[in-house]
Amino acid sequence: MAYNGKIITVGIRPAWDVQFFASGLNWGDHRLVDSYNQEPAGKALNVSKALSWLGYSSVAAGLWGTSDFDDMLFGLKPYTHCIDVRFTPIQGATRRNISIFDTSENKELHLRVPGALATKAAIKKLSDSLFSIIDSGDICVFAGALPEDNPLSEIIVDLVWECSRRGAYIFLDSSSRTFSKIFSLGCTELVSPNNEELSELSGSKVKSDVESVARAAKKLLKQTSQVLVSLGGDGALLITKEGLWRSRFIGKPRTVQCTVGCGDYLLAGFIAGKYEDDDPAYALQKGLLLATSRAFGLMDDEPWEVEQELEIDTEFFQY
Secondary structure, three states, rough: OOOOOOOEEEEEOOOEEEEOOOEEOOOOOOOOEEEEEEEEEEHHHHHHHHHHHHHOEEEEEEEEHHHHHHHHHHHHHHHOOEEEEEEEEEEOOEEEEEEEEOOOEEEEEEOOOOOOOHHHHHHHHHHHHHHHOOOOOEEEEEOOOOOOOHHHHHHHHHHHHHHHHHOOOOEEOOOHHHHHHHHHHOEEOOOOOOHHHHHHHHHOOOOOOHHHHHHHHHHHHHHHEEEEEEHHOOOOEEEEEEEEEEEEEEOOOOOOOOOOOEEEHHHHHHHHHHHOOHHHHHHHHHHHHHHHHHHHOOOOOOOHHHHHHHOEEEEEEEE
C-alpha cells in the first residue's frame, strides 16, 4: 500500500540527546571532552528529522517540558522547513539521554534518564491535540519509550486505538508491556520490534540469525500488516504476508561513526519509500540507505549523493 496522508510522529517520552566525544577514556578519568553535541530528540522526533533530510514534511507531536520548550524550538529551527512542531507543553523538564563515545577505541556508552512528563492530565492534553490534527489516511508513528504502569498504560493504549479508529495508520516502534497491549489490539499497520520484543510477541526464543527472526516475525502477521526489523550491521528485514525482503549494505567497508538513532532513520526511510512507490523492496532499500548514511556519518551530504555512494542490495524470499 502506498500512503498519501500526513506523517505524524508522536513521542510520549522524548529526550535531549547529549553526546560527548573523547579518546582513550578510562574509568576514574577527569577529562575535557574533544567535542559534544546536544539536540532535541527521542525516537519519534528522530523520525521527523530523518524525513526532513529527504525533504518530507511531518508533524512532530508528543510531550515536551515547559522549562526547556523554547530551547527545543530553537534546536529545531534548522528543520522547520519540513517539521511542523506541535509538541504539547507540560510542566517540568524533558529528560536527557547521555551518550559517551571513545573515538580511539570505537566504543560507546549510553545512559538513559527516566522521564517524568507523562501523567494522566498530560496524556489527556496530548490526546486533544492529536485528535485535532489527525485525518483519515494519515500515518501516526508512535515511537520511543512508553509508560508501563496503569493507569497510564491503559490511557496510552486507548489513545492509540482512538487514532486508529479515526482512520490513521499506526506505525509502532517501542517496547514494554504497553507495546504488547497495543499490538494485541490488531490496530497497527507496522511494528518494528527488536529481538527481545520479537521473542515476547511471538512466544518463541529469537536468535540473531535471519531465519530465526523471520520465523518469529511471520507469527506477528496475524495482528499487523508489516514487520520491520533491524539486523544492525547485517541489514534489515521486512516481513509481510507476501514474503520476506532483506536489504544489506554491500559496498566498501567504512568506519561506523554513530549508531544512535539508526533504527529511527531506517523507519523514516521506509515510510518515505512507501510514499514514493508501493514496492516493498524499494521502501526497505530506502530505509536501509538512510540508516546506513546515519551510521557512516553522511548526513551532511545530499540524499542523491548518498544514493550514488552507498551500494544496497535487496532480495525477496517467498514463503
